[in-house]
Amino acid sequence: MEKKTRRIIFFIFVFIFLLSAPLVVLYFQGYRFDFENKKLTQTGGIFLKALPRQTDIYIDGGFSRKTDFFFGSILIEDLLPKKYNIKVKKEGYFEWEKNLEVKEKEVVEAKEIILFPKDADFSFLSNGIKNLWFSPDGKRMVWEEKEGSLWTLKLYDLNKNLKSHLLKESDVSKKGAEFFDLEFSKDGKEIYFKVITAEQLKSFALEIDKIPPILKEIKESSLLPENIITYEEFNNDIYYLDNLGYLYKTDASFSLKEKVTTASFPLKKETGYELYVFPDFIFLEEGGEILYLLNQETKIFERFFEGINSLKISSDSKKLVYCSDSEIRVLFLKEKTTRPTRKMGESIFLVRLSEKIKDVFWLMSRYLIFNTENKIKIAEIDNRDRINIIDLAEFENSEIFWNPVDKKLYVLEGENLWASKNLIP
Numbered sequence: 001m002e003k004k005t006r007r008i009i010f011f012i013f014v015f016i017f018l019l020s021a022p023l024v025v026l027y028f029q030g031y032r033f034d035f036e037n038k039k040l041t042q043t044g045g046i047f048l049k050a051l052p053r054q055t056d057i058y059i060d061g062g063f064s065r066k067t068d069f070f071f072g073s074i075l076i077e078d079l080l081p082k083k084y085n086i087k088v089k090k091e092g093y094f095e096w097e098k099n100l101e102v103k104e105k106e107v108v109e110a111k112e113i114i115l116f117p118k119d120a121d122f123s124f125l126s127n128g129i130k131n132l133w134f135s136p137d138g139k140r141m142v143w144e145e146k147e148g149s150l151w152t153l154k155l156y157d158l159n160k161n162l163k164s165h166l167l168k169e170s171d172v173s174k175k176g177a178e179f180f181d182l183e184f185s186k187d188g189k190e191i192y193f194k195v196i197t198a199e200q201l202k203s204f205a206l207e208i209d210k211i212p213p214i215l216k217e218i219k220e221s222s223l224l225p226e227n228i229i230t231y232e233e234f235n236n237d238i239y240y241l242d243n244l245g246y247l248y249k250t251d252a253s254f255s256l257k258e259k260v261t262t263a264s265f266p267l268k269k270e271t272g273y274e275l276y277v278f279p280d281f282i283f284l285e286e287g288g289e290i291l292y293l294l295n296q297e298t299k300i301f302e303r304f305f306e307g308i309n310s311l312k313i314s315s316d317s318k319k320l321v322y323c324s325d326s327e328i329r330v331l332f333l334k335e336k337t338t339r340p341t342r343k344m345g346e347s348i349f350l351v352r353l354s355e356k357i358k359d360v361f362w363l364m365s366r367y368l369i370f371n372t373e374n375k376i377k378i379a380e381i382d383n384r385d386r387i388n389i390i391d392l393a394e395f396e397n398s399e400i401f402w403n404p405v406d407k408k409l410y411v412l413e414g415e416n417l418w419a420s421k422n423l424i425p
Contacts, residue, residue, distance in 0.1 A: 045079055047111070048074050059085070116378055131144045238250050247259075291311070323360050358371050361401075361402040363424075369409065371400045375391050376395060376400060
């Protein structure tokens, strides 16, 4: 090869290198040419984490790849800034779909995706049941069961699938007693309940860990002031609303009390009131219909929500779900910095239905389970794009009870009790 030819080839390669080197540098810095918008732009990414693991990820209708086996996560990089349609699929499960917007130099996240089984596989547990309550550890439940025209209380061990007798109506009163209002002690060793017998309201405690269980009547505390309309215990303090409409905070002995509100709340005659106390938020429910929120600056209760039928705090104590007969909303009690970010006190609307909503529970920190007249539904609280809602099962006029310990849904349809399989992989 002639010297002149070699020199030409050398300069050609030098030219190619000088031309390509900046492009290579830009490429590794995340720059791509956006042909649609005809400009050079930096890319972003999408991070997904889903249960069950090894789910299929589709982007804009095309298969991308599976989430990993160990963590169920995936990072999809080098995406041009725009909206992408993301679908997460696995055979035998409801799919998850959302349009997520990728921005330059940012990774958009969806970290708590759960695919729920299409077949919840409900199994029959028992019949003749009027109501049920879970122990604090979620390992046992007490239910009210009918035996003829009388009621009895049964204890059911969820680990052993074993039912045992606790109490029957005649143990409380030979003349009959109307049963209501049961709750567990904090350690789960006792239950407290009330009955009406001979036109008298009586309270009882039953030690359920004793063989046989020990029943004792509870006399109402003389420390409780007579002028209290309603009260709530929180962090070893007692908050109570008196008959003049003022909210007070006191200790267990009621010896040190502090007025919380600056103005009297206009109480209505023959109307029930309920207090709900959470960190930095105090609610007052009036007549099971109107929810008021205490303004922390003015110290006055202000109308917050109408038509309230359910109010529950999440397991992480950072969110409240509240609903009416037709819509569900979520209130953030604490600042949330992970994407999507939320401010403390921010309320988001989730769903509105033509069917009547009966009750709602926190399934996990980002999912709710609720029932209507004949359906049980699960909804996420991520309101970017559309809300993913699935119809899990159909039961007529049922009551639902979610147990976060065994991750099963218990459904009381009429007097028949059903239990799902584990709903969370």
